[in-house]
Each structure stands twice: as C-alpha cells, then as structure tokens.
Amino acid sequence: MTRFLAAALIAGHLCSSAVAVFSASAVLAPVVSAGGAAASVSTSLWPQRWSAHLDRDVLPFWLAENERTPSPDNPDAEMRSRFLSLQLRSLYVLAAAISRETDPDARRHLRSLLARRQTSVVARFRDARAGDWFSTESAAADARDGDTTPPVPKTTADQAWAMLLLADIHTLAGVPDALRLARETFARVDPLAHDDLYGGYFVEYDSSPPDAPGRASRTGRIRDHESSRKHASTQLHMLLALARLLRSDPQDSLVRTRLEELFALVPRFVSPDTGHVRWALGRDWQPAAFARPVNNRTLYGQNAEAISYLLDAADALGRPPADILPVLESIAGGLIRDGISDDGAVYYTGPMTGPADDRRVWWWPQIETAAALWRLHRLTGRDAWLAGFEQVSAWAFARLVPPENPGRWHTLCTADGQPLPHTAAAHEIQTGFHVVRSLLVIGKN
Numbered sequence: 001m002t003r004f005l006a007a008a009l010i011a012g013h014l015c016s017s018a019v020a021v022f023s024a025s026a027v028l029a030p031v032v033s034a035g036g037a038a039a040s041v042s043t044s045l046w047p048q049r050w051s052a053h054l055d056r057d058v059l060p061f062w063l064a065e066n067e068r069t070p071s072p073d074n075p076d077a078e079m080r081s082r083f084l085s086l087q088l089r090s091l092y093v094l095a096a097a098i099s100r101e102t103d104p105d106a107r108r109h110l111r112s113l114l115a116r117r118q119t120s121v122v123a124r125f126r127d128a129r130a131g132d133w134f135s136t137e138s139a140a141a142d143a144r145d146g147d148t149t150p151p152v153p154k155t156t157a158d159q160a161w162a163m164l165l166l167a168d169i170h171t172l173a174g175v176p177d178a179l180r181l182a183r184e185t186f187a188r189v190d191p192l193a194h195d196d197l198y199g200g201y202f203v204e205y206d207s208s209p210p211d212a213p214g215r216a217s218r219t220g221r222i223r224d225h226e227s228s229r230k231h232a233s234t235q236l237h238m239l240l241a242l243a244r245l246l247r248s249d250p251q252d253s254l255v256r257t258r259l260e261e262l263f264a265l266v267p268r269f270v271s272p273d274t275g276h277v278r279w280a281l282g283r284d285w286q287p288a289a290f291a292r293p294v295n296n297r298t299l300y301g302q303n304a305e306a307i308s309y310l311l312d313a314a315d316a317l318g319r320p321p322a323d324i325l326p327v328l329e330s331i332a333g334g335l336i337r338d339g340i341s342d343d344g345a346v347y348y349t350g351p352m353t354g355p356a357d358d359r360r361v362w363w364w365p366q367i368e369t370a371a372a373l374w375r376l377h378r379l380t381g382r383d384a385w386l387a388g389f390e391q392v393s394a395w396a397f398a399r400l401v402p403p404e405n406p407g408r409w410h411t412l413c414t415a416d417g418q419p420l421p422h423t424a425a426a427h428e429i430q431t432g433f434h435v436v437r438s439l440l441v442i443g444k445n
Contacts, residue, residue, distance in 0.1 A: 044386060046393045047374070047442050053397070053406065054439040055100060061407025062093045062432035063110075082137050084125045084158060088165040089433035091118055095173035096436050114173060122181070130154075130207040131188035133162045153204035156193045159185055160201075160237035167244035179248055186245060190258065195228075198284050199261050201238050203231050226290055228283040232269050232302055239266055240309045243316035256317070263313045266306070267327045275334025276352050277303045299349050300339035300356065301365025303331050307372040308441065311379075321379055332376055335369065336388050344391030345399075345415055359415040364434040366396045371438040378445050409435055 094114045101107045125134050127143065134140035135158045142152075166182035169175050193205040204227065242259040246252060268285045269277045276298035282288035290296055307328050314324050321328075338355045339347050346365045347356035370392045377385035399417030400410045409431050410419045 044390060046370075046390060049397075050393070050439045051443045053401070054436065054443070057401075057407035058409075058432065058435055058439065059093070059097045059100070059407075061405070062090075062436070063097055084121070084133050084135050085161050086430055087117075087121045087125065088162060089430050091121065091169055091178075092165050092172075093432050093436050095169040095175070096440060098173040111173070114169075114175070118169075118175070118178065126181075127207070132159055132185055132207060153206050155204055156189065156201050157203070157231070157234045157237055159189045159193070160234065160241045163189075163241035164237065164244050167241070167248060170248070171244070182241075183245060183248075186241070186255065190254070194258070195283065198230075199265055200230050200235050200285070203227060203229065203234055226292065226295075229280040229288070229290060229295060230265075230269075230283060230285055231280050231295075232277055232299075232306075235262060235266055235269070236302065236305055236309050238262060239313050243309070243313045246316045259313060259317060263310070263317060263319075263324075266310065267324070269306070270327055270331055271334075271352055272330075274338070274353055275330035275332075276338070276350075277306050277331060278352060294349070296352070297349050298339075298352055299365075300335055300346055301348075301362065301368050303335045303339065304346075304365060304369040304372040307331055308368070308375060311375055325379070328376060329380075332373065332385060332388070336384070340369070340388065340392065341395075341415060344388075344393075344395030345413075345417070346392060346395075347415070360420070361400075361413045361415060361417070363396075363400050363409050363411055363431055366392060366400060367435055367438040370396060371441040374442050375445050 091114060094110060094117065098107055098110045098114065101110060124137055125140055127134055127140070132154060134143065135155055139152055163182045163185050166178040166185070170179035170182070188207075189205070192207060193201045195202055239259070239262045242255055242262065245255045246259055249255070265285055269281060271278065278287065279297050279299060279302070280288075280290060280295040310324050310328060311321060314321055335346075338350055341347070341359075345359075345361045346369045347359045348362055348365065349358040350356035370389055373385045373389040373392065376382070377389055395417070399413055402408055402410060402419075411431055412420045414420060
C-alpha cells in the first residue's frame, strides 16, 4: 500500500477508488491457446494486475466503513454482526492488509483495529464452557440465557472455518492468541466430530455434557443417513484447517494423523469418470443417493477449492505435489469441460455427468477457479491451465469488478455477465474474503 493509503486509513477518510486498475484492452488481453506451444509462466500479466487490484481497490474498500464491511463499530450492521464466519472473514482481510502495509503508523493502526475486533468476536461467539464457537450471535445469546433446550448441535464446518481463519490471521499478521484459539478449537472439536469408524468428520456434533438429558437421542438424529453423510465442504475445510495447524506445529502428531487421513480420503469425492467433486458421499465414503437433491450434484467453486486445498495439504505434509497431481488434473479437466463457458465464466452447479445446468456466476467460484488454475499451471507448465486462468481472470475483471467502485465486486451475474440483484445477505458480506484470499494465492504462487 502507498503512504497515501496509510494516511487515509489513520485519518478515517478511506474510500474506494473509482478508477479501474486496468484498461479494457488489458482486461481483454489475448488468451494463450491450450493447443499451442508450452508457455512460460512469465507470459501472463494477470498476477501483477491482480496484485495491483488488491492493493488499489479491494483492500481499501474492505477496510472502509460501508454497507458490506462487518464491524462492531457500525450500529446498523445487523446482518454483518450475526454470523461468526462473516466476522472472522473480516478479521482475515484486516490481517491481509497488515501483511501488505509498509507504513509503520498504518500498521500500528491496523493492528489495534484487529486486536479490538478479535476481542469482540471472542466475547460474542466463543463458547467458553465448551471451548468451541457458536455459529450465530443469537445461538450464543440463547445459550447464555439458558434458553437452548435441547442444545443445538454445532456445525463442524463453522469450527473448521474458525480454525483455518484464526491460523491464517496469525500467519499473516503475527497474532499468537489467534493461533492459540485455533488450536484449542481443534482440541475440543476433534473428539466430538471425528468419525472414528470411517474417518473424516460429521457434519454436526453435540457439545453438551455426556450426561446431559437427551444427548443419546440427539446424537442418533444427527447420525442418520442424510446427516451422517461425508459433506465435501466439511471435509475440505477441515483438510485446510489441519494443514494450517500442522504448518504452525509440525510436531503435533494428532493433527498430522488427521491430516494424513483426510488427504487419503478426500480424493474419493472425485468421480473417476468425470473429474467432478461430489457434494456428498455416504458415511462410509462411498457414492450414495440422498433425499436432498443438492447432495447428488457438483459445485464448481468447490471443485476449484479441492485443487487448492489438496495442494496445501500436500505441502504441509511434506509430500511432493506429484503424489496428488493426477487427481488435481482430473478435477481441473472436468471443471473446464463442464463448468466454464468458452469465454471464461465459471458456472455454479451441475450434475455429476454432463455440463452445468445452473449457469449463474457467483463471485467466489470465479476467483477461486482462477487461483486453482494458476497454481496448476505453475506446477505443470501446461498451456491448458494457463489459458483457463487467463480466460477466467479476464471474465472476472470485465464483468464482476464494477468500474465505478472496483473494490466492491458484484456478487452474482448471469452467464453473459449481467449483474443480478442481491440483498446485503451473507453472500454479499463475504465477497471480500474470497477475493483477498485468492489474489494473495495468485500473487504468492
């Protein structure tokens, strides 16, 4: 960030730039043909363009007080303040800004802001009795008032998000207390949510005391076929959380064991026929039919996340990427074939066989796919992945980044790039997290 930006932060006058970072001609830069000669990574200008966009537009927008940024200082931030995941993602963006800020005064200001907001999040969402987290502020309030009868099961994916985001906050900004909270969360959640019979983690778990009335029947209800499914999002985010924790302490034998287990199991989500990642498997990690239709489909943004998260897990375990490369390239091939338009739009969902049938374009599959394809190109040097990365990047910048306020990003578009109306719901408020995370990944790799 520039000294001007640092000064604006401290003065409290930070606003988003209304000037687009790149000209239209740069956005629509020629795409390397997947069938051409092997291309050098250095032929792509998109990593530098995305880095400039991150510093000039994205971080300034998300550090400002506006309708999307969750802040306990904003009394009107009802939706923003209700959900643990949104608050933690806001802290992540602050930590990312600290990692890129060069002005000492601005860094001190951002650190003070991060410390104050982290304290607020802990006070509002941490379950001090159980040692884990409430997903919503209302659940926390009910528990403190003694109104939760019976106790509401907790969502494992939310605990995974807490672990990985807190660990990332420490990595980015050097916040030991965030790492401590991440490790304490794992210590509490693993004995309750881990499936000791088949491996992996249940979607939900009961954190009430073992002798609590009705615990056995509640546990039975959340272990039926549908509820005991191996949910791809839960397993993938636990995989990433464990990778982050192992990087922070390579000697933690339990974390390593759990990560090794998931690293071996997660590829079972990938169809050997199409390369698509199933939304869910049965408890035994075998394909199964589910009553809820979405559990029988694939989510293209999640396919991209699977590529990135498996690479992160391999790195944390000290495994060569070649160990997992065939699976990753199978996922990427299916993603490009069925989930991405000819001009680079990443669709939302589709069947396990055949092309996408929900062709809405959400911001997060678009940018997560760009990051995954860039990583694959860096790893393999293959033109196909470079071409995909450049197409997806060009589509994102031309259609998801509004010229009048480029840090904001549209949440949702039609397949031809027309913004769709969307309220200030959870999707709107977390736009910054996926954009910041993915642009950091592109810049790093």
